[in-house]
Amino acid sequence: GDSVTQMEGPVTLSEEAFLTINCTYTATGYPSLFWYVQYPGEGLQLLLKATKADDKGSNKGFEATYRKETTSFHLEKGSVQVSDSAVYFCALVQGGGFKTIFGAGTRLFVKA
């Protein structure tokens, strides 16, 4: 079945460091891919998405490119801030499907 694999956390970075959180997926067809973020004590919020191969999603300085050849959707940010400390979830939905499959989540700590 469909699945999403994320790099294990926690990831600890200093402020202004470069961030990469790896995400790979297994799916038949052409899923849509998402990154959601969960701040402490809150529900998930959509960070960015991409619906087809080579699409780049971007928001709040975060970017991810849908790579079909490597079945990946890695999250990147050039300069992290303390306020980016949260849990990040990679997810997929099959085209026309109703089920969202989430990765295990990666916790990010950013130190001042």
Next chain:
Amino acid sequence: DSGVTQTPKHLITATGQRVTLRCSPRSGDLSVYWYQQSLDQGLQFLIHYYNGEERAKGNILERFSAQQFPDLHSELNLSSLELGDSALYFCASSRTSGGAYEQFFGPGTRLTVL
């Protein structure tokens, strides 16, 4: 604030009991999704309703059931509770059903089974 409300915020109960979790979607959203988040299982999709009809089922136990009412709010019923049912239960809503539509998550209900 996502516009999705969930009640109660916290729920503490005993094994064998039954509880009902409530979710009100954002105004205008027809779809509701339920998820369970636990330390060992991560975030698991349970069930999805669109405009009152069940559209998809995920890893939902037979002891659990849900429905979406004509006013579009939804309830998740958990019965014969076990210790392992302790988790955060999230509801999410979206404008329509399926595909790449953004889901808006509520703040969750934390269930503790003692």
